[in-house]
Amino acid sequence: MEKARISSIQLFLLLTGFLFGNTLILAPAQGAKNDAWLAILLGGAGGALLMGVYAAIALLNPSKTLAEILKEKLGKVGGSFVTILDIWYFIHLASLVLRNFGEFIVTMTFLETPMAVVIGLFAVILVYLVNSGIEVMGRLSELLVPVIFLVVFIISLSLITVRDFTAFFPVLENGMKPVLNGAFALITFPFGESVVFLMVFPHLNKKERLKKVVPASAALVTFIILLVFFRDIFVLGSDLMVRSTFIPHLTSLLLPGFNVEPLIDITLMIGGGVKCSVCIYAAARTLCQIAGIGDYRKLTGAISTFCVVLSIWVYANVLEMFNFSENLWPYYSLPFQIVIPLLLLLLSFRKKSSQSNERAKSQKGKDAAKAY
Amino acid sequence: MTGECDMRYWANCKWVKKMTEISKRKKTRNQNSDANTCLDSYEPIPKTIEEVTKRLNEVFSDCSDFMQRKISCGKYGMISILVAYFDGFVDKRVLNQDVIRPILDVFSNTELHECPGLYDRLKEYVVINNDIDDAEDMGQAVDGIVSGDAVLFIEGEDRALVIGVKAPQGRQVEEPDTETSIRGAREGFVENLLTNTTLIRKRIKNPNLKLEMMQLGEQTRTEVCVCYIKGIADDNIVRDVKERLKKLKTDAVLDTGIIEQHITDNRLSLFPMVGNSEKCDKLAGKLLEGRVAILCDGTPYVLTVPYLFIESIQVTDDYYDHAFFATFMRLLRLIALLFSNMLPGLYVALVSFHHTVIPFKLLITLAASRQGIPFSPIVEAALMIVVFELLREAGVRMPKPIGQALSIVGAIVLGEASVSAGITSNLMVIIVATTAVCSFIVPPLIRATMLLRFAFLAAANFLGFLGILFVAVAVFIHLCRQRSFGIPYMTPFSPLTTSVLRDSFVVVPFWAMVTGRGHQKYAGGASKQNTGR
Amino acid sequence: MIMVLAVFAILIFYDVRKFIRTKEPVKVFAIYACFMATSLIVSLLLAAGRKPPGPTQWIEAILNIFGVAS
């Protein structure tokens, strides 16, 4: 249907922007306090592995989207059921990101502005973007995602004078458990969320590039999360970091000389925008594929409207938001992010090996997947 | 002639009416111009000069500048030759020297009564002029006359000679006012199409430089020339350009601006999707980059397609100057572009929302300057910008001497007095002035910035910095989804095209660019590098 | 309340007009109506200040059945 093609750089930046998304404000792995860097490293490795699974699925089922793979592997009824669940998951994810964005803006900058207005206007832009197609999304991320890195580096560099480099001591004060918990949380958020990209991977113009793009982007995001974590803990100290609602905002206030608060809005808006638009795009396309509608653009408006309403509906206050994303989200995400993809991977393998008569060919496929 | 003739023009002429009646094609007269004119043009040329004169007088009734001269030659004045042309349109001296004098010289004493080879003799060795064509029927003959040629009708022949003796018209080649440069050629295009094509040929001496002519505009039938370098320009784009031009249905093509509006990809976009220039060296550079140019008779502005966003901040001087300086200027222009769009919006956002961002001392200054101003920042800004745009427009439309007075009024009365009257803050005057200065730095985007400025202003007043961000992202999305003749509008940046990136915000020296002259193809797939030059 | 209704009216008018013009099949209308109706009902309830139990609560309940969430 859609013959759009995106280049590997575009996919890389799209993926990176997606993973970056709202990670900064929610600060996953923060439960491990000053050991979060360990959690980030572990979680990054695990996340890369998980994303490798997604890439392997995409490589084993070339030019098929998630809905098509599910239908093929799980049959019509089962496939449709899981697909509908996945659609719900994508929509939910998009609305959570919207809520994060709105919550941040409303808490920090526009205290008197209704959140619905902020989120609604943001959604309008997202609809415009999603309706422009995946190519334009790729091109836009090519333009804007580098800005995120720029902002993060600028803030980090300008804070170099006000930091205390011993703040992350002592190591493993509370044992390994919080670290493992944090790592697990980090795998499901943000890395596992990239399961959405099974709807985007088929658009890549050179399929084999996927093997490079996915790990590179996971590595870059891990590095940036790590950088941001160290920056924040050096500047704020572990206690204040754990207590603050939105860490990067607090950090931005500490710059000597001037206040760079709006820059945080920029990163959040770009990252969140990429994440949200990919989710809405994926939801709309998946829905259209199982319903047999040709053009997903017809439904983006409705889905986005629903996302906006859902984002207001989903939490009563900011604490509920933090509680959900820390305690419930990882478990809730498990089936969507890990169980279904692993099942798909297994089924793809089996089909591949039974299909091909030559052993060598199946061996090759395994090797390809083993690379992850 | 492309067959797209002007039917209403013909329809007004009596003889055409008569002819159409004869051919019983009344029905199609006002609808199908093709069929109509084709039929008309096949009207044979009468053999006798009297009849020709009569017809011509019918066709060109009430045309006071239509001239006919009858030459009787041969020893007994037996041979009549009729020269028909538009006065002023043809160069009379050339006509006399190259056509009439030789005819008189050769035939005045010849004892020819009726020579069968007269037409060919005239064509081959009597008329000196090079530009000779046959007119097989009346239509072609009339076409020749209206396009400034002289037409020779000969007694007893059903053909006519069309002789190009067009008088050179219009101004001399001079430096264009709109695109002045510090270095580089001073030659600009003129209104005459032939002069313009010559100027291009002069720069690119290469048979691969193709100039394809067509006529557009049902009333005006303007000569339009599609120009490209075969082998460098993408064939698909050339084809696309020609197709779009052929589809163009309009009465009048008075300027390339009209063509631009018809062939542009997105007519609603504020951003230019078609470039224009009146500088020869710039156009040559564009052609060498693989672009297609559209020239039009009667205007010095030449269109180039595809047009990319980055071209707005490129200036020919960049290529002639030191690369570091050029890079600096590019960045400066980019900053100017941002400023001219966002500065008033940013100011409003800062003053009405983000007080925490402003350093304390500056905040005091700002607050002090805003003390006692009756308007809110947005109203103040909008007022000042509108006043500035009024001044600018007045400055453009007014005769130059009055412009002086205008600038004094603008500077003193509106700037100085409005501040001391306490209607605007002096900071706002600075902001608007800076914005105004910046908006002149990137002329191709001037209309986009003019309107976007208000969008940013309104958004800033609504949601502060966030509003500005929203609008900015929307503009970015808009830019990203545009294509100019198939090429994504933001090309060197997204999709990232590393080879072209050397000529984006950064200008690398020529020797570091891929092709010799420093011109790059605008998009990927620059495989067809160059022609034998 | 009125604002919510107005916004929804604009959105639905805009989209449905487009659908009718392009003569969409019934399923498009069905899915569209499904999403919009849910959104409208929920947002009206929210605007009225009666927040219905949302997905977060459902998910929490489901997870509690499995006993994963503490």
Added chain:
Amino acid sequence: MVMCRKGKKGYGIFLVLFFIFPVLLTGCWNNRDLTEMNFVAGMGLDRTEEGKVLMTVQVVEPAAIISEAKAQSAQPKPVIVKSYEGETIFEAIRGILFNFDKKLFFSTAQVLILGERLSQDDIEKILDFFQRDHEINYRMDILVAKDATPEEILEVESDQDPIEAMYIKGTVENTDARGTVKRTMLIDLIKDIGSSGKQLAIGQISKEGEKEVKTEGLAVFKDGKLAGWLGPYETRGYLLVINQIQSAIVNVTKDKDKVAMEIIKSKGRIDVAFRNSEPSKLIVKVEVQANVGEYEGRGKLESPGNLHNLEKILKEEIKKEIKMAMNKIQKEYSSDIFGFGEHMRKHQPQYWKKVKKDWNDTFSDLPVEIQVDARINRIGSVKDPVKKVE
């Protein structure tokens, strides 16, 4: 091409929303003009006798300040100082509006002066407002007023800066040239409150005549309550230990000559030594680099030996200052404002858990080892001090 055609719809939405909506809703919500607010330059916080919060704000009148720079005409005062009582800080802040016409804007606050009576209460709790409010300037300086209420200090009309708070901030900022007062920004304070192994120490301010203030010394807190004060030299000793000295002048005596040494670089480190898994000793290491700034006398300064001598004397002098501070803090206040506990928490967490409970008592009993290393780099434009040829 196809995409562009479709694009027109989206473009329409964009145009409608961004051109019409904002115009309709102009000036809503958070849109607040600069002229509708009062800028707070300084804040004072104290307790009344009934235990209420007494909030003092110093508000700037921008027009007065700018016009003062232009012409010395009769103008309204550039700053206004007002106080109000309330149960909580926030209530007091809102209540203070009873005689201000515009809302107060706190982000511009440069200093926060804490009263003595408030300091004797628990200041850790009271600082919550300053963390929670989104408009607070985290880099504002905090000082504790000695022998004066915050109100009195904020009411001082200095000749040096029309905004008194800026004047106070300036005097605190120049501590990096003298090192006699600790500069405490709000963020530092918040960080210190959070850490269990460190007690609070805030710079001290007092009134000096009608037109000036003096920022010198240190207020030492124990468990959030004011424990006592340190003098300027003790403060300097303390700052040397916690590595917050940028530059300072230390006077030493050499053969009855007075020599002023300019410390240009100083590095302080702390450590805790252990014996039998019990903390046994506090170790303070200070490395100082200094220049000879002034030599008042007839001594000789020719050979490296002279300098080594001077270095030794400087070492002793610094040691003395540190010892003075240590003594007073350990014995008199027994409050670990150095952060030895914090250091232990970071580097020996297993021991820290044991001694955490009554660390302050343990801290005051431990012996201190002070290691000072001083180096003199430059001696200035002349070698020997001026003397008549004999």
